[in-house]
Amino acid sequence: MEKVDLIEQALNLTSFGMGFVFLFLTLLVFVTKLMSIIIRKIKITGHVEEQETQHNNNKSLYDELDEETKFVIEQAIKMHRGA
Amino acid sequence: MEKVDLIEQALNLTSFGMGFVFLFLTLLVFVTKLMSIIIRKIKITGHVEEQETQHNNNKSLYDELDEETKFVIEQAIKMHRGA
Amino acid sequence: MEKVDLIEQALNLTSFGMGFVFLFLTLLVFVTKLMSIIIRKIKITGHVEEQETQHNNNKSLYDELDEETKFVIEQAIKMHRGA
Amino acid sequence: MEQLNTLWVNTGLYQISPGQALMLLVGMLLLYLAIVKNFEPLLLLPIGFGAILANIPGAGIAEGNGILHIFYVVGIESGAFPLIIFMGVGALTDFGPLLANPKTLLLGAAAQFGIFATLLGAIGLTAVGVFDFSLTDAAAIGIIGGADGPTSIYVASKLAPDLLGAIAVASYSYMALVPLIQPPIMRALTTEKERQIEMVQLREVSAREKIIFPIMLLVLVALLLPDAAPLLGMFAFGNLMKESGVVDRLSDTTQNALINIVTIFLGLAVGSKLMADKFLQIDTLGILLLGMVAFAIGTACGLIMAKIMNIFSKHKINPLIGSAGVSAVPMAARVSNKVGLESNPHNFLLMHAMGPNVAGVIGSAIAAGIMIQFLG
Amino acid sequence: MEQLNTLWVNTGLYQISPGQALMLLVGMLLLYLAIVKNFEPLLLLPIGFGAILANIPGAGIAEGNGILHIFYVVGIESGAFPLIIFMGVGALTDFGPLLANPKTLLLGAAAQFGIFATLLGAIGLTAVGVFDFSLTDAAAIGIIGGADGPTSIYVASKLAPDLLGAIAVASYSYMALVPLIQPPIMRALTTEKERQIEMVQLREVSAREKIIFPIMLLVLVALLLPDAAPLLGMFAFGNLMKESGVVDRLSDTTQNALINIVTIFLGLAVGSKLMADKFLQIDTLGILLLGMVAFAIGTACGLIMAKIMNIFSKHKINPLIGSAGVSAVPMAARVSNKVGLESNPHNFLLMHAMGPNVAGVIGSAIAAGIMIQFLG
């Protein structure tokens, strides 16, 4: 009785388990494909737009900072290392 | 009543807090300046003395050890790596 | 009385301790020498045998894998980095 | 069928609450800010990811024996992580510019008024009934104005652990926003002529001065404000390891492997405090608003202090370096430099601004010590 | 004389049990496999050494306040070590090949049948009275077939801590034996013509896809199987640190110092579970046998799945990459490549096999989540 129960539970777990593994990974296949398609679409349509905003967005502020201060930092460090 | 008390406590904390921050950092300004002055004085007067003691003090014992054994260690390591 | 006991214990610990330290390290001397002798013997007698088995043993399977796939991995990585 | 049902009632889809769904989006917003907008990614990426993990319905990762809760208890409740980070920050800090011009310490003092103004604001808004903050809550919120992540986390873990998630997020977010928040205030409070002031070249600082400074700082803290000693002690220790030059291997590891490892787990642990039921409260909105105000006031006070000092001193200070007193090292100093260059393209303020910048770290730790002493 | 006697009765020679003597030899066998045979030395060397330390008679290193027992409680009982290792594995994983060919995820799914077949086998052998495994034991043993060390250790620590030593040893040993176990099965189940199939070149994968994938994976796990979230969450976190490109210093430390440190202590702690009285049982033999079977079945199912997919798809898959679905990254993928080269010397399957290879990691973690949900 108990053994039969144990075997039944194991079979249940196996069928649900393998079923779920396949369900999950199949879903992941579709979601991944969808994601790749969307990203590649955005990339093409968004290409021009991206270039335009590149000089107005937030990141460029940092970039600007970077470029401008890079030279200063290097010089300052040089000066300071000498100290 | 309670609210008034709370505000009073906050005002107290603010006045003592800002006061202490300024007290501490002002003190730090003076102590730092003093430290710098002392160190620069010691540096000038202690310059000759330092050079004289350089060969008698403890550190030089290590230096001596270093110089003498540096060559040996290198050789030994070379020999040993070959092994 | 108690002090005498304490001293006796300390003397006991010393004699057993130093005895054991010497026993252990002497044993280690002999075991180490034995180990070195055995290894050097194996090395000489096992030299030819080793060369023969080199292409049949497990490690060589890995080596083979390594050699064969090394080129592919490098190429693949190059290709992939480009991506 | 029964097992299919078990499977279904255990899914996140079945169990998810609207709050958790919202927090998953908040977590992703933090990841977006970190990865795309480059906002303090070293902290906001782990915090954002931790927030997502903490709000997975039914997983319990941030509760009980969940791994993020373990990280929180071991690392933050004990105080260890923020203190180790502070040691690492110390090992990365160069006090040279500060030692060359010690009076810039006062700029770092003035900028701490942002902390106390925010405390007053929080209590004021509680008094008029908008929020409901206790004095300890208000103090922990105020420290956001110190613009030091580890100090904020340390104080919040002592005084207001329930608010820790919101405080840490506000702290790091606003540190990242320094290049947006500060420039308008800086331009508004200074004249073109002031912004053009050129400062005298900083003198060379000897290795001895750099070695003695952290010890001296520690002694002063020990004698005057022991409650700031854990924070400033670990900070000074890190700096001494670096400057002493005799334990380079320890200093290198502190600046790299150690601070990186602790940063990862600190971030995840902070993220675990962004669980929906704790974070989605009106208080959080208050913290975000007050934190922003704290930054603005701190920036303004630093600038004003520089102008006041110029009245009494013959060596004029460019007031733009005053805003760097809020710390947010090294971003605030770089902002000072950038705004300065706009007015005078040959005026490099970066090294001058590093003085008040690191002074701000000390100032905030002192303010933190005061809070802990009076309320802890 | 009394003290000489004390010394003698405290020696290992006096106290040693036959089981301990045998386990010392087992520990040395593991060291031999690691050092001479090069079997997963990063884990088997610390595990082997830990096993020796754990079986030193009278030292109690793996009990009570012994250092290995402390490592075990702190690192494995808490779940921290396997999860941190999984984070490191994530930071070392490249999902590129998988993203270029997502349907290879199904190969990673099929190979998990090794896990469940072994579960059934363990229960079947218990039913006929050969062994005496509970359902939780059987589940933990089955996960060996997932060919992922940290997943095996994590599940065993939750479901069957008494069997953890044997399960970890079996898991890493068979991962090392992949080049011996898989090729005969691969040759038996495929035709020469199938083995010669050349696959189309993988497309380029953009950085954005690589950044979004771990987040997407985490969200899917969060919504469908929260019990797999700790494992796959840390895995995705490690991968996001690497792919985001904004926290390179954290990613580098995770891939090096952090994963190395944790590997050392994980190995020693696992070794502490190889104490004679727990390990020297008939169950251990069962675990070793069943683990081997799990690998073989997983390999076969991966191959068969590839052949089934070829019936429905116009882009043919070389079935040899199916065996890589058991994971054992990157050894199984290299075996696919090697066996492929035997039939077609111009057919490099390595990158194609990396897809199912990392899919197998995800698949095993999902299977682990199912086990924990139903039995944990």
Place this chain on the structure above:
Amino acid sequence: MEQLNTLWVNTGLYQISPGQALMLLVGMLLLYLAIVKNFEPLLLLPIGFGAILANIPGAGIAEGNGILHIFYVVGIESGAFPLIIFMGVGALTDFGPLLANPKTLLLGAAAQFGIFATLLGAIGLTAVGVFDFSLTDAAAIGIIGGADGPTSIYVASKLAPDLLGAIAVASYSYMALVPLIQPPIMRALTTEKERQIEMVQLREVSAREKIIFPIMLLVLVALLLPDAAPLLGMFAFGNLMKESGVVDRLSDTTQNALINIVTIFLGLAVGSKLMADKFLQIDTLGILLLGMVAFAIGTACGLIMAKIMNIFSKHKINPLIGSAGVSAVPMAARVSNKVGLESNPHNFLLMHAMGPNVAGVIGSAIAAGIMIQFLG
């Protein structure tokens, strides 16, 4: 006014005891020795800084929930830190010179008499009423003579935790003083002719011998003195990681990031034991005196043993390498080399002295095991 008073009574200035003031100076003395005199800075800098932090009046950093007390409980009370350091030392040790000339192990044995002589001295001084040491105290003090920091800390944490601070400070200080303590003794106990003895070139040692030696050492320890197994086990493990050549990434991390991280926290935690009320006792003076004696006796016994061995052996040993038997790796070996060069400028004893030097590490660990077995 009330708050001003609160502020004042909470300052360190108000609360400081004379003992704490003195200990702050002791902490600074240790920093001075570390930074300026270069005395074992890797340990004495963190210990000195820890001592300062521990004696900040009112801060409680080394008590209760203070961070240094947490480091102490987690790392030293558990035994983890000294054992991990010992693993790192193992990974940094080259047994080659010892394997080439195994009989130098006996020099490492003889030098341990310093340990036991000190034990006797401590008990003797207790008997005549100068100090008040128990047998466990005396044993822990004696281990200072082993000239191994982690062994001293490990034994003290087991046998005399109250004396740990003084013992650790004495241990590392005297290790640093080896170049001052040893040469006079070496010159006094040897003749010019003995000091000129040239030793035969060491033979090449194969990789196999180096791999098998740590395993053999562990087995011998396991069979004869299990209480030394934690120390020598971790030591052998570190060495095996290095010599096996198959886990280089683990070995590299052990030798760098891991040992550095643990050294920092070990040092701070040891420093926490230098609190005024525990450290400023007449016992501490006794420990410092006895520790110095231990070093001197150990040095002498090593030299004498070499002279005795020369009576029975045809391959003469230069007795100067005997003093290296106290360990203090690699300083003592370098001192042997230096003193040898004074008598014979073409006689490089360094590699010959590395044998007894590492033998001294093993010898001290064996002596430590004996102490723990009889008194633990």
